[in-house]
Amino acid sequence: xxxxxxxxxxxxxxxxxxxxxxxxxxxxxxxxxxxxxxxxxxxxxxxxxxxxxxxxxxxxxxxxxxxxxxxxxxxxxxxxxxxxxxxxxxxxxxxxxxxxxxxxxxxxxxxxxxxxxxxxxxxxxxxxxxxx
Amino acid sequence: xxxxxxxxxxxxxxxxxxxxxxxxxxxxxxxxxxxxxxxxxxxxxxxxxxxxxxxxxxxxxxxxxxxxxxxxxxxxxxxxxxxxxxxxxxxxxxxxxxxxxxxxxxxxxxxxxxxxxxxxxxxxxxxxxxxxxxxxxxxxxxxxxxxxxxxxxxxxxxxxxxxxxxxxxxxxxxxxxxxxxxxxxxxxxxxxxxxxxxxxxxxxxxxxxxxxxxxxxxxxxxxxxxxxxxxxxxxxxxxxxxxxxxxxxxxxxxxxxxxxxxxxxxxxxxxxxxxxxxxxxxxxxxxxxxxxxxxxxxxxxxxxxxxxxxxxxxxxxxxxxxxxxxxxxxxxxxxxxxxxxxxxxxxxxxxxxxxxxxxxxxxxxxxxxxxxxxxxxxxxxxxxxxxxxxxxxxxxxxxxxxxxxxxxxxxxxxxxxxxxxxxx
Numbered sequence: 001x002x003x004x005x006x007x008x009x010x011x012x013x014x015x016x017x018x019x020x021x022x023x024x025x026x027x028x029x030x031x032x033x034x035x036x037x038x039x040x041x042x043x044x045x046x047x048x049x050x051x052x053x054x055x056x057x058x059x060x061x062x063x064x065x066x067x068x069x070x071x072x073x074x075x076x077x078x079x080x081x082x083x084x085x086x087x088x089x090x091x092x093x094x095x096x097x098x099x100x101x102x103x104x105x106x107x108x109x110x111x112x113x114x115x116x117x118x119x120x121x122x123x124x125x126x127x128x129x130x131x132x
Numbered sequence: 133x134x135x136x137x138x139x140x141x142x143x144x145x146x147x148x149x150x151x152x153x154x155x156x157x158x159x160x161x162x163x164x165x166x167x168x169x170x171x172x173x174x175x176x177x178x179x180x181x182x183x184x185x186x187x188x189x190x191x192x193x194x195x196x197x198x199x200x201x202x203x204x205x206x207x208x209x210x211x212x213x214x215x216x217x218x219x220x221x222x223x224x225x226x227x228x229x230x231x232x233x234x235x236x237x238x239x240x241x242x243x244x245x246x247x248x249x250x251x252x253x254x255x256x257x258x259x260x261x262x263x264x265x266x267x268x269x270x271x272x273x274x275x276x277x278x279x280x281x282x283x284x285x286x287x288x289x290x291x292x293x294x295x296x297x298x299x300x301x302x303x304x305x306x307x308x309x310x311x312x313x314x315x316x317x318x319x320x321x322x323x324x325x326x327x328x329x330x331x332x333x334x335x336x337x338x339x340x341x342x343x344x345x346x347x348x349x350x351x352x353x354x355x356x357x358x359x360x361x362x363x364x365x366x367x368x369x370x371x372x373x374x375x376x377x378x379x380x381x382x383x384x385x386x387x388x389x390x391x392x393x394x395x396x397x398x399x400x401x402x403x404x405x406x407x408x409x410x411x412x413x414x415x416x417x418x419x420x421x422x423x424x425x426x427x428x429x430x431x432x433x434x435x436x437x438x439x440x441x442x443x444x445x446x447x448x449x450x451x452x453x454x455x456x457x458x459x460x461x462x463x464x465x466x467x468x469x470x471x472x473x474x475x476x477x478x479x480x481x482x483x484x485x486x487x488x489x490x491x492x493x494x495x496x497x498x499x500x501x502x503x504x505x506x507x508x509x510x511x512x513x514x515x516x517x518x519x520x521x522x523x524x525x526x527x528x529x530x531x532x533x534x535x536x537x538x539x540x541x542x543x544x545x546x547x548x549x550x551x552x553x554x555x556x
Contacts, residue, residue, distance in 0.1 A: 074422055081181050081416030
């Protein structure tokens, strides 16, 4: 049996709990959105650089398979060193996870980086819209 | 209670803001970069890459010289008597304060006076190329000279405009023969000179150099030392002795010396985070080492970068076809010898025509040359020439697109290749 004073304060506790829950529910996505916005440029650049480094390494390996001259081997060596940028990418990604981002947000950031040039398409459409 | 809670809250908010901003604080980041790096994995990668690309200790590149000849060479280097009908010395264009160059985009030859801008305004004869620094010239394996490689050691001997009559088997000595007979560089271009000397014949160059050799032999200060050092009578002195003395001086004065990068690679010396990042870029995504390789950070081969052209150019009308001028092989158009990189931070401006004022821009020209030119005010002809240079450059091994911050890291790395000239 709750005492009278507890019965009097119960609505306050319920309201505080509800406010806390609401705050947590709203704040978490807001927090994640803030972290995403703050780090989009940095992370997006690393996504691009690592992707390019991996592609260049793959192509350098292909070239090395076709020719073993010193120049090709040197380029393969450079491509291997170039892959270090992927460690920067990995470390930044882990840092963002520490700050609360989940794979969903990270994939959204990667997608934004990959499709950064998509605004060009809109410009092209706007330029040529009169033709439709 | 309320008071203390609000304090705690304030401290927490302050801590949160501080933690959010520290990762982006520029001064803090700079301070971090200035301290020695502790990233052992990347340091090891850089060391291995440097060794795989031919990094060597300065001491292993030095060819010994004879002190007496070096001293005679020093006097000749600084003497305006090297100019047949003018008053210009080698030193006038190779100054200590400009990292052994003249600090100007195009060299100013005979008739020029003073240093820097004063020299540019002195009505001297403009030479269409940027003065090359002397660091490492004549060291072991440094066998290709000038922007277009017109003197080099090939598998069958010296290749130069002397043909089979090369005056020496040492390419530095052969190279030392050339400036004294270059019109506008050290010889004033007059009708008398044209009538008496200008022909496609080595014997004309020889007659100029015989006159210069006698002039030095007759000189009150240089003459006695020259004769004593080479054991010659005054009438027997030839330009070979003059060129040899000059080469001995250049080989000694501008010899390689240990750098911070040498200490890092071979002795575990310190490196900052910015230098380390720049080094990883240099040997990695920047692909710089595909041309700037070996102990002198050059492959001594010929490549194209679409630098803007400053001045009228070796071929006139603002064009310089580079290596083609030495070989007449159309495949060599717009190619230039890969510049060595020791002390490169001190030898601005950059490129074969000195058209780029800073090292940042010189690096950018390798992967984003259009950023350095405004094409709208250019004439159709100028743009057309640019397209040709871009076409040649695009066939080179291009670096990845680098950010401005990465370019600054590369510059930080290049500061590790500095050393001081301390022979005096």
